[in-house]
Amino acid sequence: MDLSLTGEQEQLRRTARDFATRARKSGAARGPSAAALSAWAEMAKLGWFSLAVPERLGGYEAPFDLGVLMEGLGMAACPGPVYDAAVLAPAVLSSLDTADSRELLTGIQAGTVRPVVLIGAESGAASTVHRCDVRVMGDALAGAAFPVRHLAWATHVLVLAADTTHDGGWSLVVVPTDVTGYVADELEAFGDTAHRLQVDGVPLSACVVIPIAPPDLAGVRSAVVSSVAALCAFQVGSCQAALDMSVAYCNQRMQFGKLIGSFQRVQDHIIELLIALDSARWTTYSALAEQAAGPLPVVEIHLAKAVTSEAHLAACDSAHEVHAGIGCDIDYGLAPHTYLSRDLHAYLGSPAWHRRELVAALDLVGSRTATDPTAP
Amino acid sequence: MDFHVTYSESQQRFRAEVAQWLADVVPSELLGSNEHFENRDAYELRRDLGRSLGARGWLYPMAPPEYGGGGLDLDAALVVAEELRRLGLGLPPYYDSGGVLGSASILHWGTDEQKAELLPPIYRGEQRTWQLLTEPSAGSDVAAVATTAVRDGDDYLISGQKSFIGSLHGADAHWALVRTGPAEDRHHNLSWFMIDGSSAGITITPQHLLGGIDKNTIFLDEVRVPAGRLVGGENKGWQVAFTHLDHEHGLRSDRFLGQELHRAWERIVEGIADPASGVSTDDPVVVDLLAKIYVKKETVRLLGKRNYWLAMENRPRTYEGPQGYYLEKKTTQWLASALLELFGGAATANVFAGDAGAALVEQQALGAMAMHGGGTGEIQKLIMSRALRLGKPATSASAPE
Structure with missing residues (x-):
């Protein structure tokens, strides 16, 4: 048993945090500026988009290190679709493993393809958007997905689309973001920019279509599950930032002639924050460590997301109680974490969704609760 | 990072030896029995078992052998604790927090004469x-x-x-x-x-x-x-007390194993399978409650594991001991309400056909009393706040990672 990070992992976490801090300061949060895109190329050069890629496909296949990277990036709420590029898209594409998916993987690893992944709940996999009813209609796509984050960054949208033209019923359709019929309307949103994406009439000839054979759908679902712990790690980093900010603030802010950290009712908020953080951290580390050691630890992964999404929310709420007014100032630094804690709450499954999957995975007496859309 | 204790071949043999020995020695009356409601005869059986464990050095497996302890390393000590847990027993197999905590203080603060006189009766199970x-x-x-x-x-x-x-x-x-x-x-x-x-x-x-x-x-x-x-x-008594209070708040192997809440979980799984419970796992409310219980007990177990690892590796600790203890207490308190929701009236009176009922009903008492053991929850929060240096000038503050 060894619950420590290696020296290299601690270095990776620091590097990632410093990188994300610079990216945020450069204004990347407002969209993909020239500076932000050069930062993206740097991430690719550092090999960060290869950590989730299997060795046989030219990657590093290092689930725990990937978690450490995401934790570091989460500490500064790294802007852009870094999770899609570093974790989710590589996992989904690797599970399909066709000539097209390999080519896309190469582009992602090189930093030339910036993907946003759209998965709806109807597929039975953990969903990345509230609604995704995109389907193949003849020689074109139809439908919409919303709300979609980071769309302004994307060169390609990877959408799991219903497809009745083959037995599998589903295809992964890779949509370049400059094709005709691709319409992104900005939504009024809490947090980073969000869009409603409409793909009616997007010609399939302009897209890459990877049909998913019936047995491969389970592989795609597993790939999505295998991506969840690294997302949790991103949230853990964000919780840590909320704690660091809160401890520092309560030890410098004076009210009633005292540092506010000396008031027990303020201390209570810090303690709740720290319990949330550590609950998220250790369930996440447990899932990552099991994932690095052997077969997909489904129970530990559902446990981690069920805990971490709630913890992320609680951590930011506690941080706001400590900071009061200044925490809501958009320039102070807490806001990006507050936004993330909301954006990611149901991303890849709400806590309730993961609790249901957890009980199914535990296989308790008589429980038949798994989501299985292929069942009659 | 690795959450598993890796056992060598000789440790595996040790586990088999412990398991066999326990199978021979532990009386059937103690299997699945609840100490809080046992009669004198059952208590004496527990004490006999304690003395047998003590004679082998397994009652306090890591304590120094010169005073009657087992002198085993952490991994071997965990084997003993885990094999006892498999039988639903703790270590010691009866309530003896005075021995566990007191011996730690004596070992730290006692003179050589005091250790030689006071520790052997505790380590050998001769004294509760x-x-x-x-x-x-x-x-x-x-x-x-x-x-x-x-x-x-x-x-x-x-x-x-x-x-x-x-x-x-x-x-x-x-x-x-x-x-x-x-x-x-x-x-x-x-x-x-x-x-x-x-x-x-x-x-x-x-x-x-x-x-x-x-x-x-x-x-x-x-x-x-x-x-x-x-x-x-x-x-100098306050310093001596600090040793056992620190011990109580983070170092115990039962925390490492997440023992109490895990046993409750096993009873709950048994309980819902009991036709007399009237609980249906087709009910999504039931499924969600079960998941919440599992999630909370696993979170407590993982923080306990972290604390035990920190302590045994002699790594710096600040707030972690009281944090794990506080969360365990809060979870025990919450569990009582979750059981009321899950089992309804069957949470407060034993209507079960199987053996799980008594322990499930007892959770109501454990929950109602959870928050004050080893100092109230407020005391644990106070210790954490001090460890985090909250309210101290920013120059000396550093947040944990």
Whole structure:
């Protein structure tokens, strides 16, 4: 048993945090500026988009290190679709493993393809958007997905689309973001920019279509599950930032002639924050460590997301109680974490969704609760 | 990072040896039995088992062999604890927090003579020890105890009243935190004594708590204790107490194993499978409750594992011990409400056909009483806040990672 990070992992976490801090300061949060895109190329050069890629496909296949990277990036709420590029898209594409998916993987690893992944709940996999009813209609796509984050960054949208033209019923359709019929309307949103994406009439000839054979759908679902712990790690980093900010603030802010950290009712908020953080951290580390050691630890992964999404929310709420007014100032630094804690709450499954999957995975007496859309 | 203890071949053999030995020695009456409601005969069976474990050095597997401990390393000690857990038993297999916590303090603060005299009876299971800390006017503020020890020749005379003590069936010895200095010398006016349970002047009256759980009030009337039983020196008792309070808040192997909540979980799984429970796992509300219970008990287990690892590796610790303890207490408190929701009326009266019912009903008492053990939840939060240096100028503050 060894619950420590290696020296290299601690270095990776620091590097990632410093990188994300610079990216945020450069204004990347407002969209993909020239500076932000050069930062993206740097991430690719550092090999960060290869950590989730299997060795046989030219990657590093290092689930725990990937978690450490995401934790570091989460500490500064790294802007852009870094999770899609570093974790989710590589996992989904690797599970399909066709000539097209390999080519896309190469582009992602090189930093030339910036993907946003759209998965709806109807597929039975953990969903990345509230609604995704995109389907193949003849020689074109139809439908919409919303709300979609980071769309302004994307060169390609990877959408799991219903497809009745083959037995599998589903295809992964890779949509370049400059094709005709691709319409992104900005939504009024809490947090980073969000869009409603409409793909009616997007010609399939302009897209890459990877049909998913019936047995491969389970592989795609597993790939999505295998991506969840690294997302949790991103949230853990964000919780840590909320704690660091809160401890520092309560030890410098004076009210009633005292540092506010000396008031027990303020201390209570810090303690709740720290319990949330550590609950998220250790369930996440447990899932990552099991994932690095052997077969997909489904129970530990559902446990981690069920805990971490709630913890992320609680951590930011506690941080706001400590900071009061200044925490809501958009320039102070807490806001990006507050936004993330909301954006990611149901991303890849709400806590309730993961609790249901957890009980199914535990296989308790008589429980038949798994989501299985292929069942009659 | 690796969450698993890796056992070598010789350790695997040791596990088989322990399992076989326990299979031979543990009487069937103790399997699945609940200590809180056992009669004297069952208690004596537990003590016999304790003495058998003690004779092999397995009652305190990591304690120094020269005083009767097992001298085993952490991994081997965990094997013993895990094999006992498999049988639903703790280590020691009966309530003896006085022995566990007291021996840690004696080992740290005692003189060589005191260790040689006081530790072997504990490590060998010959003695069950109660801790005398709480008083009617000193609960969370345990440093405000009013029981006094007055020097009388080669002895001290101890007088006062201690409450919420022990359990059923008595004890062979006690340790007590008492006052030896003036009231104004707070934290420097306390001393820590071992007291022979058969001393004249000790009166024990039962104190009945929620759920039929029994504690005691102990009256001490000029109880004569030899000066050699003063551990750590006169007016140094607060330091001695700190050793066992720290121990209580993070170091125990039952925390590492997440023992109590895991046993409750096993009973719950048994309970929902019991046709008499009337619970249907087709009900999404039931499924969600089960998931929440599992999630919380696993979170507590993982923080306990972290704490045990930090302690055993001698890594720096600040807030972690009281944090794990606080969360375990809050979870035990919450679990009682979750069981009410899950089982309805069957949570408060044993209507089950199988064996799970008694333990499930007992969770109501454990939940209602969860928050005050080892200091109230507020005390744990206070210790955490100090460890985090909250309210201290920013220059010296550093947040944990």
